[in-house]
Amino acid sequence: MKSLFALIGGLLVAATAMAQDVGPDVLVKTVTNEVLDIVRKDKDIQSGNTKKAIDLVEIKVLPHFNFTRMTQLAMARDWRIASAAQQKVLTDEFHVLLVRTYAKALTEYKNQTVHFKPFVLKAGETDVRVRTEIKQAGAGKNVELDYWLEKSGAAWKVYDIEVGGISLITNYRESFASEVRNNGIEGLIKSLQAKNKSGEATSVKK
């Protein structure tokens, strides 16, 4: 079973044209540059076409994300009280929410440049932070954008993103926990589904 996953993982990496054993810093850099190149040329995304931005994120970025791990991090202790089926639904819904957010951020892109900070991978490390900084072209302060990656098999997967020190994953912890406290796991699933539905409405409107 494990080797099957490794095989699927390997195929995914191959499918996204990433050579095996690509370092986490190289991975972040390649994907960032690839995505920004597309956004820079795409007038639709720049003018707020969220649907198109979502497609871009789904194809280019998602293969490198570990959503199960992200959902687990956001759920903290409540992850264990969810059934396997609930975990699956939660992961899928959280996936949609994160993709929407990421896509929305891309539509706000305006000539910023990304600076990749020096990175050294120590031997045997499997859990690393790759630091980047978004340089604003005009007004506004630079924003640090850091990626936490974990090695699974031969591939590195992003499991957390920090913007200016704010983890986009653990930022959900308190609201998830209070939702579960008040309405149980099913309540959290319902509120995520409702949130994603309302997001659909706004992205269609665009």
Next chain:
Amino acid sequence: MKTTLPARIKSVAVAIAAVGLLAGCATSGNPKDPIEGFNRAMFAFNEGLDAAIVKPVAKGYEAVLPSPIRTGVTNFFANIEDLFVGVNNLLQGKVPEAFSDLGRVVINSTVGLLGLIDFASDAGLEKHDEDFGQTFGRWGVGNGAYVVIPVFGPRTARDTVGLVLDIAADPVANHNPERTRDLALALRFVNDRANLLPADKVIEEAALDKYSYMRDAYLQRRRNLIHDGNPPREIEADAGSTDHPLTAEAEVIEPRAALVPAAPAMLVARTQPPEAK
């Protein structure tokens, strides 16, 4: 004359006192946010104020003024702020950073045409973000309760005290004559808001509950700032790991060298070395 400045401080003090009074009656399950009921009301008030006045003005400002001018405005106020940032770095014992801030002020005030152009950043003198709340945090003062202050927005009890000092030490707020001071304060406020406009939609998209999303983002951000971008990574509370309250996070800053040998292996692995300059 600075007649209205003490009044301003007084109004913040009144807000704090009001918070203190309400702390007795409104309670919630979250130990970081014991006066959640009051905070949510203030948050709603601030959101309303933003939607009705601040945001439309900021949008108009953004639409009317070309980007290079807005950059100039941002840089101008950032330059004034750098002096204050330097003082806070000094208070935190970060002498090289304090000198770098002073260097920034010297360069940007002269070559940078009274701060309109940020040459210092191009010259490699990084812009820092410091205030009195962070200085107290560095000294080991904990967050205290989370508070939403009218107009100013999210703070912690510690950062509220910091805010009162920030205002008292703010060169813009102390400027004479009053007319230019008020204009400058308004301009800075609107410009700051305009710089945040792009984040609005992303937050709306991301948040299940905007109040708690903003609260937790604020708390994470402050923690990061106090540690100058290298906070000890929070111990994970994910499936399979031993139970611990999510709030059991040490807010007191320990010297990094002392922290490392004492920390569990997992935490050490996640504590990043200071970034190579």
